[in-house]
Amino acid sequence: MKFPGQRKSKHYFPVNARDPLVAQIQHDNPFARTHLVGVGQTIVDIEARVDDDFLNRHSLSKGHSLVLDEDKAEQLYQELKEHDLISHEYPGDTIGNTLHNYSVLADDKSILLGVMSQDLKIGSYAYRYLCNTSCRMDLDYLQPVDGPIGRCYTLITEDGERTFAINEGQMNQLRPESVPECAFENASALVLSSYLVRGKVTDPMKNAALKAIEHAKKHDVPVVLTLGTKYVIEDKKEWWIEFLKEHVTCVAMNEEEAEALTGEKDPLIAADKALDWVDMVLCTAGPVGLYMAGYTDDALKRESTLPLLPGHIPEFNKYEFSRPMMKTDCKNPVRVYSHIAPYLGGPVEIKNTNGAGDAALSALLHDMSANRYHKANVPNSGKHNGKFLSYSSFSQICQYSNRVSYEVLTQHAPRLSRGLPEREDCLEEAYWER
Numbered sequence: 565m566k567f568p569g570q571r572k573s574k575h576y577f578p579v580n581a582r583d584p585l586v587a588q589i590q591h592d593n594p595f596a597r598t599h600l601v602g603v604g605q606t607i608v609d610i611e612a613r614v615d616d617d618f619l620n621r622h623s624l625s626k627g628h629s630l631v632l633d634e635d636k637a638e639q640l641y642q643e644l645k646e647h648d649l650i651s652h653e654y655p656g657d658t659i660g661n662t663l664h665n666y667s668v669l670a671d672d673k674s675i676l677l678g679v680m681s682q683d684l685k686i687g688s689y690a691y692r693y694l695c696n697t698s699c700r701m702d703l704d705y706l707q708p709v710d711g712p713i714g715r716c717y718t719l720i721t722e723d724g725e726r727t728f729a730i731n732e733g734q735m736n737q738l739r740p741e742s743v744p745e746c747a748f749e750n751a752s753a754l755v756l757s758s759y760l761v762r763g764k765v766t767d768p769m770k771n772a773a774l775k776a777i778e779h780a781k782k783h784d785v786p787v788v789l790t791l792g793t794k795y796v797i798e799d800k801k802e803w804w805i806e807f808l809k810e811h812v813t814c815v816a817m818n819e820e821e822a823e824a825l826t827g828e829k830d831p832l833i834a835a836d837k838a839l840d841w842v843d844m845v846l847c848t849a850g851p852v853g854l855y856m857a858g859y860t861d862d863a864l865k866r867e868s869t870l871p872l873l874p875g876h877i878p879e880f881n882k883y884e885f886s887r888p889m890m891k892t893d894c895k896n897p898v899r900v901y902s903h904i905a906p907y908l909g910g911p912v913e914i915k916n917t918n919g920a921g922d923a924a925l926s927a928l929l930h931d932m933s934a935n936r937y938h939k940a941n942v943p944n945s946g947k948h949n950g951k952f953l954s955y956s957s958f959s960q961i962c963q964y965s966n967r968v969s970y971e972v973l974t975q976h977a978p979r980l981s982r983g984l985p986e987r988e989d990c991l992e993e994a995y996w997e998r
């Protein structure tokens with residue numbers, strides 16, 4: 565496990581691998597490990613540059629993700645092929661992206677639960693998916709299916725916006741029996757997306773996701789939900805609110821999804837409202853940067869030394885140096901908020917915004933895992949004088965998430981092609997003290 569945030573050597577584990585005393589202790593007590601587990605829809609992103617007219621012709625709504633009927637999906641594909649519009653093919657799925665990024669950042673294991681074509685042909689989409697996924701992602705539990713994985717036509721218009729059109733293939737055929745309980749032992753978090761419940765009523769995926777939640781609860785693993793696209797939420801807002809209350813520790817969303825869920829346009833107010841239902845919120849807001857909200861115990865709160873920010877909640881970032889906790893673990897819960905503007909104002913040239921939100925979430929999940937890892941290995945550390953959800957403060961997680969999003973904005977693919985640059989071994993110099 566590489567540690568997040570300030571990435572100087574002291575933040576790496578093991579601290580001193582060559583020390584004979586440390587080696588002896590390790591031999592007697594090998595480091596406890598942890599991993600991230602996720603349930604995903606296995607899909608490949610097929611990227612093409614199109615104009616607004618193309619979106620209108622195929623009745624697609626700009627910026628969103630829609631599932632197409634098989635015929636319509638085929639028609640769209642033929643048009644892309646005919647005009648030679650396809651420019652790239654990448655493994656996709658919001659959960660696959662998040663797990664892959666996590667494995668790259670933490671240099672550690674994640675487990676993907678999903679489907680994979682059993683008769684895999686070299687050069688097929690399934691083959692490409694596997695070839696371009698981090699080797700730290702454990703794919704051994706994938707359920708074989710007879711047919712293709714999903715395709716996500718990622719249509720980029722001139723304004724840089726991406727619109728998704730999905731040909732689902734077998735992506736929703738994951739069965740609850742293919743979600744093994746052993747994948748949840750020692751897991752740091754379970755990550756799911758709202759996309760998992762928008763299949764046909766006969767698709768087993770929704771029950772597979774519920775089975776995963778059941779295992780996660782049994783093993784005291786926090787459930788993290790990313791909201792995917794606003795349409796999935798708008799259609800049944802009340803259902804989602806109940807779902808959050810019952811199952812979810814942390815929700816990740818962008819400002820549109822946040823508005824669909826809470827009715828609030830302002831991401832800070834939306835995040836605050838979501839705290840009525842969950843313990844922690846990550847809300848990305850494109851060029852406005854991102855917000856986090858959560859709870860800490862009054863006795864453990866820490867004041868920010870950064871400028872206090874105006875907003876609908878005045879000086880909302882006052883306690884952003886605190887570390888997130890579950891509300892039920894706080895004697896006197898205090899709400900904490902933090903915000904960060906895009907890293908260095910955003911890249912000079914944004915290659916593609918696809919995956920920027922997934923990248924932010926993977927950084928947060930990395931920080932949560934680092935906490936679990938540290939706690940298992942150094943339980944008496946002062947870092948664990950409270951039952952915290954993450955290793956770093958709200959403020960530092962915001963900076964880290966933002967930094968990772970930036971990396972995805974500067975590249976074409978939705979998944980990190982490498983970790984953060986080693987050269988920038990202290991974020992303080994490059995960023996904090998800008």
Ligand SMILES: Nc1ncnc2c1ncn2[C@@H]1O[C@H](COP(=O)(O)OP(=O)(O)OP(=O)(O)O)[C@@H](O)[C@H]1O
Pocket residue numbers: 817818819848849850851852853854905906907909910911914917918919920921922923924966969970973
């Ligand atoms: N135009 C932009 N300029 C600067 N930074 C940006 C821009 N768009 C996104 N970002 C950065 O990326 C982060 C995540 O972006 P965004 O809110 O667009 O995610 P998203 O809509 O969930 O993306 P996706 O669903 O494709 O993963 C933002 O918090 C911000 O740091």
Ligand SMILES: Nc1nc2c(ncn2[C@@H]2O[C@H](CO)[C@@H](O)[C@H]2O)c(=O)[nH]1
Pocket residue numbers: 604605607608609629630655656657658659661716728730757759918919920921922978
């Ligand atoms: N699982 C899943 N991922 C999607 C869907 N629509 C878009 N995405 C993914 O969202 C990612 C960006 O967040 C892209 O890489 C897409 O693959 C969907 O319906 N289901």
